[in-house]
Amino acid sequence: MDEGAAERVLKRIESSSGRGWLPIVGRRRGEILVEQIRLHRPMRVLEVGSYVGYSTILMARELPAGAEVIGIEVDGDEAEEARANIASAELEADVTVVTGDALEVIPGLEGEFDMVFLDADKWEYLSYLRLLEDKLHPSSVVIADNARSSSRAMADYLEHVRGSGLYASEFRRGGWDGVEISVRL
Template sequence: MRIIREVEPKRVLEVGTLIGYSAILMGKELDSNARLITIEIDPTVAKIAVNNIRRAEIPPTVEVLVGDAIEVIPKLEGEFDIVFIDADKWQYLEYLQLVEDKLHKGSVVVADNVEQAPSYLDYVKYSGKYLSKYISAGWSGLEVSVKL
């Protein structure tokens, strides 16, 4: 979560909430006037995430949206300073392309388990839109891409 401390974002988008673990970790690094929006496709799992996030008593406003990120992202308004993608690997590129118009120069996109998303990796490395680097995390890793 060093990236959160370095960027000091005011608006964060997470694609793939699951039980809220990543949202809680990010939220602990955000200040109280930040906003974290997280999207979860499974309503049952989203309820668990909401409860976990509430119990964690993290400072920022956290909004858990239930739905398919492919349908939810286009409806979101405003720009994001950080986007964290950890959902269906085969849709990573589509998630990114849907959120691109909500990024500004310097926005950071972090994608987890990118080894399973080769089209995403090719795009962030060779499109000319991002400065991107891989960070190994054991058997998997993160791709951290800064919007140019």
């Protein structure tokens, strides 16, 4: 992989974001994602809500050799754009983007995930997590984006990861928003 290719794609997406609001994680919260990838060294990552592939690329380029990212994107056009961006970043060998509703796709996924990044319908975060809980192992990491700006929409999710006893969970601020990082116990 050409590290420069991934960086060029990320900058192009950021530039598009500057011309009009794009719901991407951005560099500040992206740094938290990268930090968690480096800390936990996941071999299998699930992203719920790939959009145009920005965070997918951020994560995939940091993964150890042989690791994979599976992204789920409900919008067909955005999924195609994500695939094109991932190919331009020369990461297509490590990433699969599935088009579909995560509530329907997740039950069909096999195996366990070392890391999950939630960045889709905030009202459904707890539903996604409940579908995933049998696919997580002790030390699996779940990162939920927009934990500050969408805290009301995510209230049931936040209550679950903070109070169920199944996770060690903490809020991390990144820019004007933040993420909830929950490690499965």
